[in-house]
Amino acid sequence: MNKVKDKWGFRPETSNTLDLDKTDIDWYRRIVEKIPGLQSCIFCGSCVSTCTVNRDGMSFREMHLLLRRGEVQKLEKLVAPCLLCGKCALVCPRNIDTRSVIYNLKILMYAPV
Amino acid sequence: MHLSDHPLFVWPFMAGVVFLAVYLPLIYGKWLKKTSYNHFKILLVNFFSTETLAAIREVITESLLHLRIFRFNKKLGYMHMSLAFGWFLLIVVGKFETMLFTHDGLNQFYLPIFFKYFYPDGIPQTFKGVFFLTIMDLLLIFILSGLVLAWLKRFRSKMLGMKRTTRHIFPDRIALTFLWFIFPCRWFAESVTAGLAGTGGFFTLYSGKALASFLPLEYLFDPAWWAYSIALGGFFIALPFSRYMHIFTEVGLIFLKHWGLKTGDRENGYADFEINACSRCGICTNVCQLSADAGINHSQAVYFLRDLRYDRPSPEVTENCFLCGRCSQACPVDIGIDYLRLKQRKEEVNGAAAPYPWSLPAVRQNRSTDVLYFAGCMSHLTPGIMQSTKEVLKKAGIRYSVLDEEGGICCGRPAMQAGFADQAKAVIEATTRMIHQSGAHLLLVTCPICYKVFDEEYHLNIPVMHHSVYFNNLLHEKPELFSKSNLRMSYHDPCDLGRGSGIYMQPRETLSRIGRLVPVAHEKDDSLCCGGSLANLAITPARRSLVTDAAYSNLAASSPDYIVTSCPLCKKTFSKGNREIPVIDISEALEMSIIKGTSSGEVLKVKSGKQTVALPEA
Numbered sequence: 001m002n003k004v005k006d007k008w009g010f011r012p013e014t015s016n017t018l019d020l021d022k023t024d025i026d027w028y029r030r031i032v033e034k035i036p037g038l039q040s041c042i043f044c045g046s047c048v049s050t051c052t053v054n055r056d057g058m059s060f061r062e063m064h065l066l067l068r069r070g071e072v073q074k075l076e077k078l079v080a081p082c083l084l085c086g087k088c089a090l091v092c093p094r095n096i097d098t099r100s101v102i103y104n105l106k107i108l109m110y111a112p113v
Numbered sequence: 114m115h116l117s118d119h120p121l122f123v124w125p126f127m128a129g130v131v132f133l134a135v136y137l138p139l140i141y142g143k144w145l146k147k148t149s150y151n152h153f154k155i156l157l158v159n160f161f162s163t164e165t166l167a168a169i170r171e172v173i174t175e176s177l178l179h180l181r182i183f184r185f186n187k188k189l190g191y192m193h194m195s196l197a198f199g200w201f202l203l204i205v206v207g208k209f210e211t212m213l214f215t216h217d218g219l220n221q222f223y224l225p226i227f228f229k230y231f232y233p234d235g236i237p238q239t240f241k242g243v244f245f246l247t248i249m250d251l252l253l254i255f256i257l258s259g260l261v262l263a264w265l266k267r268f269r270s271k272m273l274g275m276k277r278t279t280r281h282i283f284p285d286r287i288a289l290t291f292l293w294f295i296f297p298c299r300w301f302a303e304s305v306t307a308g309l310a311g312t313g314g315f316f317t318l319y320s321g322k323a324l325a326s327f328l329p330l331e332y333l334f335d336p337a338w339w340a341y342s343i344a345l346g347g348f349f350i351a352l353p354f355s356r357y358m359h360i361f362t363e364v365g366l367i368f369l370k371h372w373g374l375k376t377g378d379r380e381n382g383y384a385d386f387e388i389n390a391c392s393r394c395g396i397c398t399n400v401c402q403l404s405a406d407a408g409i410n411h412s413q414a415v416y417f418l419r420d421l422r423y424d425r426p427s428p429e430v431t432e433n434c435f436l437c438g439r440c441s442q443a444c445p446v447d448i449g450i451d452y453l454r455l456k457q458r459k460e461e462v463n464g465a466a467a468p469y470p471w472s473l474p475a476v477r478q479n480r481s482t483d484v485l486y487f488a489g490c491m492s493h494l495t496p497g498i499m500q501s502t503k504e505v506l507k508k509a510g511i512r513y514s515v516l517d518e519e520g521g522i523c524c525g526r527p528a529m530q531a532g533f534a535d536q537a538k539a540v541i542e543a544t545t546r547m548i549h550q551s552g553a554h555l556l557l558v559t560c561p562i563c564y565k566v567f568d569e570e571y572h573l574n575i576p577v578m579h580h581s582v583y584f585n586n587l588l589h590e591k592p593e594l595f596s597k598s599n600l601r602m603s604y605h606d607p608c609d610l611g612r613g614s615g616i617y618m619q620p621r622e623t624l625s626r627i628g629r630l631v632p633v634a635h636e637k638d639d640s641l642c643c644g645g646s647l648a649n650l651a652i653t654p655a656r657r658s659l660v661t662d663a664a665y666s667n668l669a670a671s672s673p674d675y676i677v678t679s680c681p682l683c684k685k686t687f688s689k690g691n692r693e694i695p696v697i698d699i700s701e702a703l704e705m706s707i708i709k710g711t712s713s714g715e716v717l718k719v720k721s722g723k724q725t726v727a728l729p730e731a
Contacts, residue, residue, distance in 0.1 A: 037653070037654065052520065052521070053523075055520070056470075081471060083525065083536065084528050085523045087493075090689075097653065100650055103531055103650050106462075106533070107428075107462070110463075111462050
């Protein structure tokens with residue numbers, strides 16, 4: 001690999017491929033059960049652009065993607081800064097209750113029943 | 114005295130009374146045991162004060178007369194009053210009646226209750242004797258008329274001003290059935306007695322004679338009194354497990370409230386009194402917009418409190434509420450419903466969600482700043498409000514700076530409403546530091562959500578003002594800056610500003626000075642929630658918009674030129690969807706009135722966006 005880098009000045013990134021048969025999308029299923037509207041997300045990023053705590057690492061779009069891919073261990077740093085102000089839900093063109101998604105995710109993460 | 118001295122039929126009644134006399138002190142003692150030493154001291158101090166008299170007064174007006182329910186609906190008030198006050202008088206006057214016969218204040222405990230059984234024909238032909246007979250019969254008619262209304266309410270609730278009544282649970286049904294039988298049984302027993310003796314009050318004597326014409330009364334005498342006693346005893350035994358627990362608990366609650374215990378404080382037992390003092394009258398379900406507009410009928414205050422009493426409410430019930438405060442406002446028992454709900458949310462989240470090191474904007478200390486403007490998340494989302502506010506401040510020559518010009522953090526209230534108290538606390542601490550660093554003399558906020566939390570949870574060393582109040586003061590100081598127009602405006606009270614903070618008059622005064630304020634059907638403490646409230650964590654967007662539409666049509670009914678609010682979230686919520694009448698913030702209305710002083714109203718068309726408004730001459 002280093003040889004490649006020496007020669008070309010760059011090298012391919014490590015693979016992001018996921019085995020979808022093995023990923024754990026239990027959380028995604030639970031969230032979608034409560035907020036079915038999430039499935040209509042078009043990943044436009046309006047939520048991220050209006051977010052107050054985006055500069056602290058919150059990104060609804062990225063969070064949603066990771067949730068779908070079952071990479072739940074990466075979710076915490078994305079969800080933790082959220083203060084549930086709800087602007088993302090107000091600007092969502094698909095009228096998804098994004099705030100509810102984060103709230104329920106926080107519950108799953110911190111206070112599982 | 115021996116057991117056999119008492120007739121057998123009084124025992125069901127006596128069993129009920131003994132049960133209550135043992136059970137109620139035990140359970141109240143258990144709740145009060147939670148009171149801390151400090152709270153107990155407060156209780157003791159207030160015990161020897163005029164607060165006790167105030168409490169007695171409230172017990173009479175609310176527990177007996179039910180004046181607050183009269184304000185909601187007169188027939189409903191009469192129904193509650195006739196049962197509570199009527200029954201109370203029946204016992205008290207009955208006591209005096211028995212004293213007339215026994216000349217002994219300490220006569221048998223059950224004597225006033227079953228008086229006619231023991232003295233069926235011993236009526237002295239004196240003024241006093243006839244007087245008591247008449248009064249007791251009048252009281253019985255009073256209660257029975259209320260009972261008829263109660264039956265009507267069960268089957269035709271609309272006749273008593275209730276769009277819907279509370280759904281009952283099993284213990285309620287049992288207690289209710291006994292209660293419904295008590296007074297008809299008493300009437301029947303007294304009528305049978307009067308019919309047999311041939312003497313009695315005007316009401317029972319005639320009903321007795323009517324019964325005697327077709328019934329063998331001598332066989333019915335004992336069964337009738339037995340039935341009355343069983344109905345009473347059954348009701349008393351079912352009472353602590355049903356909604357009728359409120360009868361005694363409400364009295365305790367009123368005294369504790371006046372003696373200084375605070376609402377929502379579970380640690381001192383007050384919450385237990387609150388939860389059990391709910392009579393499930395269902396008035397909260399009638400004012401709740403969720404049931405009126407959105408078809409949600411399971412999470413109202415009455416059901417939340419009921420679940421809290423018997424078991425833990427499901428998260429969905431706790432979360433599905435705007436916390437708009439309409440139910441707390443209407444509650445005849447004055448239960449702090451919103452506080453209890455918040456408390457439950459906190460418990461659900463269980464201190465989870467660690468505080469996060471948010472990055473805060475740098476604060477430049479500016480000695481020449483008088484006013485520090487905190488826009489908050491929602492005003493950032495509606496930049497028109499920020500611009501107008503700044504414009505008005507500039508025109509008025511006020512030295513100001515904006516705390517979160519380049520983005521700030523949230524005020525903490527949304528997280529608090531969701532139950533994440535620790536997270537909110539961290540934000541509050543950080544923002545407090547920022548505000549104190551700025552060196553300003555006044556904090557100005559354009560968002561009622563922020564205002565409420567700044568006012569209640571932040572302990573700042575400078576005063577906080579909502580812009581609707583601040584601009585009203587400005588209007589008094591510099592009236593020459595603003596001009597009056599003929600524009601008709603209806604005002605929408607944001608929940609957190611109106612019911613939440615008690616600010617109703619200042620924005621109205623402002624609007625009536627710069628335009629013409631038109632009244633709407635639901636306003637001030639009866640105002641409707643816009644449906645955008647951040648406090649509801651469970652409602653779907655589609656149902657939310659149903660609430661919004663209903664609130665909008667309330668404001669648009671008098672077809673004003675503008676709907677004015679003083680909350681960015683209300684404005685944003687109303688602006689979703691195609692609205693005929695533009696919804697603007699009070700700062701925008703003020704900015705218009707400043708600029709309009711010189712122009713013919715061209716500016717107005719620009720401000721209201723795509724909509725063109727017919728502009729009457731100023």
